[in-house]
Amino acid sequence: MKQYFLWISTFALLGLVSCKSLVEKGDNQFLSGQYHYAISTFGQILQTDSTNLKANQTIAESYRLSNRIEKAEPYYRQVVEQEPTFNNYFFLGQSLKAQQKNAEAKEAFDKAKGYTSDESLLARTQREIEAIKLAEGISDYWPNHVLVNFKELNTQGADYAPVLSEDFLYFTSGRQASGIYAATGTPYHKLFRTRADGLKVDVSGVQALPEFKNEEGLNQAAIAISPDGNTIIYARGNSTSSKDLPDVALFASYFRGAGFTQPIWMPVNEDEYWWNSTPAFSPDGSELYFASNRPGGFGGIDLYKATKLANGDFGNAVNLGPSINTPGNEMFPRPARDGKFFFASDGHPGYGKLDLFVAEKDNTGGMVIKNLGQNFNSKDDDFGIFFTEYPKAGFISSNREGGVGDDDIYFFEDKTPKPKIVNVLLNVYTKESKGEGTPAVLSQARVTLYGSDNKQQGGDFSNAQGRVRFTMAPEQDYTIMASKSGYFSKSIPYTTKGKTPDPKTLVQEVTNVTLDTTIILDQLILEKAIVLDNIYYDLDKAEIRSDAAVELDKLVKILKDNPAIRIELSSHTDSRSSDAYNLDLSQRRAQSAVDYMVSKGVAAERLVAKGYGETQLIIKDAKTEEEHQTNRRTEFKVIEIKE
Structure with missing residues (x-):
């Protein structure tokens, strides 16, 4: 490099x-x-x-x-x-x-x-x-990515800038060189390729680029291939011939029918005395990114973007600006599909020479530059990132200590530990209320599980033991609905939060946690009065008190769980006032309860308010306050079940 x-x-x-x-x-x-x-x-x-x-x-x-x-x-x-x-x-x-x-x-x-x-x-x-x-404060951008020297592919010379295209890995190497580059004393570089499937590379099949012939006595490097595979662009220069171009320039070869054309100098170079190199295509192939030392930049080498013109050439090169470019050197661009932009720089805060960086938009729409961290960068040159599976796997190049040769090719993979799986196995038991006795098993009840987004995640009928089993995720909220013909449907909230062990403490890959819950259904019988507990009113008043509202909210839920029923809500008084007064008071109280439920979203046509005064006393000769309280009650009964 x-x-x-x-x-x-x-x-x-x-x-x-x-x-x-x-x-x-x-x-x-x-x-x-x-x-x-x-x-x-x-x-x-x-x-x-x-x-x-x-x-x-x-x-x-x-x-x-x-x-x-x-x-x-x-x-x-x-x-x-x-x-x-x-x-x-x-x-x-x-x-x-x-x-x-x-x-x-x-x-x-x-x-x-x-x-x-x-x-x-x-x-x-x-x-x-x-x-x-x-x-000194740089943190790893991908803390679980691991970098490995691709020793089988590297040589004692330079090997760098790999790109993958159509099942071939293309890269630059000093192998098979026929001359020495006088600036560095190292062999001239050429372009090579071999078959590859992602990170799986056929290291025994490396051959000089067959699309066109490498030239002798100069450097050819940093290949870029268009997404459709029909255009090859690379950097060419440092010739020993005085008749050749005076500096490094971008050359292009195009696929035409039977093969690729001989490479030609690209107009985007603009001036033969300007240095242009390290090209890369945008993901859709409509833009070409490259590095150049042309005048008007922000430092030594800057990154530019050129747009594909109607004739197929690239032109109108634009400097990427001071957010990316610095007084130092920026090169080896790599735009990603998600809008992030990767590149190498020695001008942004880093560990030494060239480091790998990513530019991404912040919450304000501006650009923030982040060093990829020590699992990618070293005090030496680290550059030329290419993703085979974005952003989990790919290649970079580096001349860091411990390599095989000069510049080496490294591959990286995301080694984030697989999370320990915790399955919550919930046994839901359906039972029916039997008055004052122990609830009995209720089989063949339909039980449905809903997620926090109210989407159904499972459902089945309870078996002979009244059981349905669901597999649920930890730390999630759910709703369980149980229903059966002849019974009030009932929904209950259920959460797995705090009911499972911390995955970090687990050893096994999969841990099953079994939990139990029970839903008790009440029989739905037309015209059967059901007493609502704790519905109290202030003396001679009909307004709903806060303690009564809690109980009415339960009735609201029953109606929402059972959209096919219509009910009568009745109010009863004791016998300690006149018949007419008690009848009026009970009607006002019943209507007040109905109005409250309508305010909670229950359709008015599903509710009938009925005040019975003292006409339906449970204890006719009540004497104690407790007996009078038994007579002062609020009830509801189902008066219609719509099909």
């Missing part, structure tokens, strides 16, 4: 008077982008003059420009002792940061601020300091 940072630098080097032949040779190597050889040449000078300013500065810059800034620390330290400038201290800070030497990096950045009054440079330096602080 590292050579895709590179562009020819015109950094002006200070003149040296010693070792003139080596200096001239090294200068030519550096100015032509042959950083690997420049490091070797100026290294010879340092063997005899370890404090040589030009040699130290050129080696430091060569490491920085070839994306190996972590190796530049000792050389920048020599440079700042002799030539303390903003750039030298700033780059020393970046070298230290890349090694996670955070305290020393902060010190170097602070010193850099003392050598400039440029507001933009001061702001960039402060951003680096703040990023180090913010990195």
